[in-house]
Amino acid sequence: MTLLETQGGAPRTATVPETRTRKSRAGQHVLVYALGLLFVWFSVGPLLWGLSTALKPEVDQYSFPPQWIPSPLTFEHFVAISHNHAVIRGFLNTLIIASSTTAIALLVGVLGGYGFSRFQFPGRTTLLWSVLFTQLFPRVVVIVPFFITLRHLYLMNTLPGLILVYLMVVFPVSIWLIKGFFDKIPVEIEEAAVVDGCSIPRLLWQIVLPVAKPALIAAAMYAFILAWNEFLFALVFTQGLDKRPLSVALAFFIDENGIRWGDLMAASLLMSIPAIIVFTFSQRLLVRGLSEGALKG
Amino acid sequence: MLVLPATVLIALMMVYPTLQTVWFSLSTVRLPTFQTTFVGLANFANILTDPAIGAGQLVQRTIEWVAGTVLLRFALGFVAALVFNAKVRGTAWMRVLVVLPWTMPSVVSANLWRWILQSDVGVLDQTLKGWGLTRLAHNWLGDPHTALPAVMVAYSWAGFPFIMLLILAGLQGVPVEQYEAGAVDGANWWQLFRFITVPAVRGVLAIALILETVQAVNSFDTLTVMTGGGPANATQTWSLAIYRAGFTDYNFGAASALSVLMFLAAVTLLVIYSAANRASQAQPAPR
Numbered sequence: 001m002t003l004l005e006t007q008g009g010a011p012r013t014a015t016v017p018e019t020r021t022r023k024s025r026a027g028q029h030v031l032v033y034a035l036g037l038l039f040v041w042f043s044v045g046p047l048l049w050g051l052s053t054a055l056k057p058e059v060d061q062y063s064f065p066p067q068w069i070p071s072p073l074t075f076e077h078f079v080a081i082s083h084n085h086a087v088i089r090g091f092l093n094t095l096i097i098a099s100s101t102t103a104i105a106l107l108v109g110v111l112g113g114y115g116f117s118r119f120q121f122p123g124r125t126t127l128l129w130s131v132l133f134t135q136l137f138p139r140v141v142v143i144v145p146f147f148i149t150l151r152h153l154y155l156m157n158t159l160p161g162l163i164l165v166y167l168m169v170v171f172p173v174s175i176w177l178i179k180g181f182f183d184k185i186p187v188e189i190e191e192a193a194v195v196d197g198c199s200i201p202r203l204l205w206q207i208v209l210p211v212a213k214p215a216l217i218a219a220a221m222y223a224f225i226l227a228w229n230e231f232l233f234a235l236v237f238t239q240g241l242d243k244r245p246l247s248v249a250l251a252f253f254i255d256e257n258g259i260r261w262g263d264l265m266a267a268s269l270l271m272s273i274p275a276i277i278v279f280t281f282s283q284r285l286l287v288r289g290l291s292e293g294a295l296k297g
Numbered sequence: 298m299l300v301l302p303a304t305v306l307i308a309l310m311m312v313y314p315t316l317q318t319v320w321f322s323l324s325t326v327r328l329p330t331f332q333t334t335f336v337g338l339a340n341f342a343n344i345l346t347d348p349a350i351g352a353g354q355l356v357q358r359t360i361e362w363v364a365g366t367v368l369l370r371f372a373l374g375f376v377a378a379l380v381f382n383a384k385v386r387g388t389a390w391m392r393v394l395v396v397l398p399w400t401m402p403s404v405v406s407a408n409l410w411r412w413i414l415q416s417d418v419g420v421l422d423q424t425l426k427g428w429g430l431t432r433l434a435h436n437w438l439g440d441p442h443t444a445l446p447a448v449m450v451a452y453s454w455a456g457f458p459f460i461m462l463l464i465l466a467g468l469q470g471v472p473v474e475q476y477e478a479g480a481v482d483g484a485n486w487w488q489l490f491r492f493i494t495v496p497a498v499r500g501v502l503a504i505a506l507i508l509e510t511v512q513a514v515n516s517f518d519t520l521t522v523m524t525g526g527g528p529a530n531a532t533q534t535w536s537l538a539i540y541r542a543g544f545t546d547y548n549f550g551a552a553s554a555l556s557v558l559m560f561l562a563a564v565t566l567l568v569i570y571s572a573a574n575r576a577s578q579a580q581p582a583p584r
Contacts, residue, residue, distance in 0.1 A: 032383045036391040039377050043395045046454065049420050050409045062418045065427040138515050138563055140536045141556040144321060144543050145314035148331060229402040231518040236544055247404045251522045261412050268405040279400035280393075 054078070054265035061261055077266035086241055087267045090249035093159060094228060094271075097245055100163050101227040102220050105170045109219050110212075112171070113178030114204060118187070139169075143236050150237055157243050162234060166227045174219035181215035182208065221278050228274060246271050318560075321553035328547055340554035350538060350551075351530070359535040362445065363513040369453035370509055371502075374460025379494075381461070382468045399458035407522035410451035414438050441531035444524055448532055452519045456509070463505050467498035507570060514563065535559055 048068070053061065054077055056070030081087045146165055147156075155161030185208060193203050209216070231247040238244050250271060253264045322340055324333035345352050381392045398406060413420050416436035425434045437447040471493065479489045517536045520526065526533035526541065533541075535555065543552030 028383070029385045032380055032385040032388065035376070035380045036385075036388045036395075039380065039395045040391045042454070043398050043458070046406075046409055046413055047397060047401075049413060053412065064423055066420045066423040138511070138536070138556075138559050140515060140517060140539045141318065141560050142314045143540070144549055144552050144556060145317040147543075148317065149313070151331075229404070231404050231521075232540075235521075236540070247402060247518075250404050250408060251518075253408070264408055265412070268408055271402055272400070272405050275402055276397070276400050279396075 050265045050268060053261050054269055056262065058260070058262055077260075077262040080260075080263050081267045081270065084263070084267070086244070086249045086253075087246070087270070089241060090244055090246035091270065093243065094245040094247070097159055097162055097166070098224050098227040098274075100159075101166045101170060102223040104163070104167055105174045105223040106216060106220055108167075108171055109174030109178045110204065110209065110216070112175040113182055113215075114208065116175060116179045117182035118190075139232060143232065146233070147236060156237060157239050159243060162237055162243075162245070163227075165233050165237060166223075166230065170223045170226055173222055177219045177222070178212060178215045181212040185211055225275060225278055315560075318553045318556050321549055322557045324550055326549040326553075328549075331549075336550070340550045341558070344551060344554055344558070350542075354530075355533065355535055355538055358445070358531075358533065359514070362449070362516075362534050363510060365446070365449045366452050366456075366513045366516075367506070367509045369449060370457045370460050371505075373453060373457035374505075375464060377457065377461040378464035378468060382465055396458040396462065398455050399462075401455060403455065403518035404522055406455040407451060407519045410447075410454070411438065411523050414447055414451075438524055439528055441529045444528060444531045448520055448523050451523060452513075452516065455519070456512075460505055460509070463501050464498050467501035468494070471497045503574065507567075510566065511563070514559070 049066075052068055052070055055073055055075070056067065057072065057074045057076065060067050060070065146168075150156045150161045150165070153161070153164075155164065189207060190203055193207055194200075198207075229247060230245075231251065234245045234248050235251070238248065246267075250264065250267055253259060253267065321333065323335060323337060325336050325339075326333055344350055377395060381388060381395070401409075414437040416422065416439055417434070419437075421437070422434040425431065435443060437443050475493050476489055479493055484492070515536060516534075517540065520532050520534060520537055521540075524532040526537045536559075539552050539555045539559065542548050542555055
């Protein structure tokens with residue numbers, strides 16, 4: 001496939017006959033196309049199978065040969081999960097946790113990011129270290145101390161407890177992303193505003209924040225997706241049906257009849273939708289942020 | 298002060314857990330009060346000798362897991378990036394679809410693959426049987442020999458698009474003229490790849506390598522949901538061992554000792570990495 005790399009250059013050299021390059025170029029295009037399709041199948045095939053599972057009746061789940069296109073089509077699994085207490089409760093819990101984490105992370109991110117960007121004070125480099133730390137520190141390593149901290153705070157098995165834990169992971173990244181953007185805003189603009197009698201909160205709200213919108217979106221997405229998808233902390237710090245987020249509910253999706261795959265796939269679709277929306281909405285933004293240091297949890 | 302809450306939280310988050318873990322690793326922890334008695338290195342000695350933990354195998358399996366998944370993700374991601382960087386007409390839509398697995402929550406992708414890989418009734422085995430390849434149909438997740446590779450495939454499926462996107466971003470900065478100049482000078486495709494493509498994405502690859510290694514060491518979701526460490530411990534990695542010691546056996550001393558060892562390993566890796574990085578930067582890179 002590395003041949004593809006040469007296609008921009010080879011045809012224009014004088015030594016290579018024009019017809020031959022045209023033919024080899026066409027060959028390369030076919031190869032690229034075929035490989036592309038192969039990757040599409042590898043990526044999307046499993047997802048299509050999950051979708052198909054969610055849309056066909058229980059009796060067809062194990063039919064041979066495998067039935068890719070559901071006939072008859074049914075929405076019985078979606079009806080079933082809408083009556084499933086664990087799934088509905090988990091969905092609501094996850095929604096509360098993810099949106100609270102995002103809101104608080106943004107608030108602290110803006111304040112912290114602005115402070116780190118504009119004021120000189122000792123210990124500034126801790127920020128960089130903490131970003132590295134949260135991203136590189138093995139997360140399983142902190143479950144024991146976090147467990148004990150949450151017990152001391154009487155926050156075990158509560159939604160605020162879980163939100164607090166996620167914030168600890170998310171803070172440094174959101175501050176870092178937002179600080180990077182504030183750094184690019186010339187101080188002169190702010191100085192001019194202050195001279196004209198603008199207060200600092202107003203300065204933040206009316207001048208700085210609108211400019212920093214891309215960073216805010218990136219930070220919000222990072223926080224939301226992390227809290228939405230997280231499984232390990234949720235598993236350790238919650239017990240019982242009422243406080244469990246959706247990720248844990250789906251991981252132990254089993255009843256006395258075993259696993260109902262149709263229901264599980266329908267619920268999985270429910271869980272994936274916000275993530276898919278957020279990711280497609282802003283893929284490029286995310287990758288840029290990611291390659292500059294932050295990453296998906 | 299604007300940054301005070303953040304600074305306090307960060308310090309709380311970095312310093313306190315580290316100290317607590319180290320202290321616990323040197324103690325016997327009694328539940329439910331969490332009273333500690335200092336026992337020196339007894340927890341570490343237990344880990345290394347306890348056959349139920351099987352430290353040697355655990356290390357070996359963890360290394361296999363990390364090396365296998367990182368390799369697979371990089372191989373898939375690199376090839377995919379080259380394919381979609383060729384910018385052949387009619388491949389843009391493919392690129393969008395290929396990224397989809399990365400957007401899936403880890404629990405979802407793990408369940409999806411668990412369903413696909415079910416023995417006999419899973420779609421993989423059914424398809425193989427449909428093609429007359431009944432011999433190849435297999436209890437993928439139930440056989441200790443195939444369980445780990447099977448989970449590796451699922452894990453790599455979920456992660457390779459990220460590598461692809463990173464490498465694509467790196468490749469975007471390479472002007473076509475470089476390849477043209479190289480071709481004029483008579484370079485073959487391997488030389489063009491080796492001396493133009495690879496250096497262009499080197500920085501990105503280095504970042505991706507650290508991130509992916511750490512993530513692989515950390516990974517817990519996919520393994521837990523797909524196999525829970527089984528069968529016969531065949532997919533038990535260091536992360537799962539920490540969880541099991543702490544929250545199945547309620548042995549917080551052992552869990553902390555395992556954590557400390559993992560942390561030391563991670564730090565060692567980072568030090569080696571940054572030293573290697575500095576050494577390679579000291580030499581003039583063929584840019």
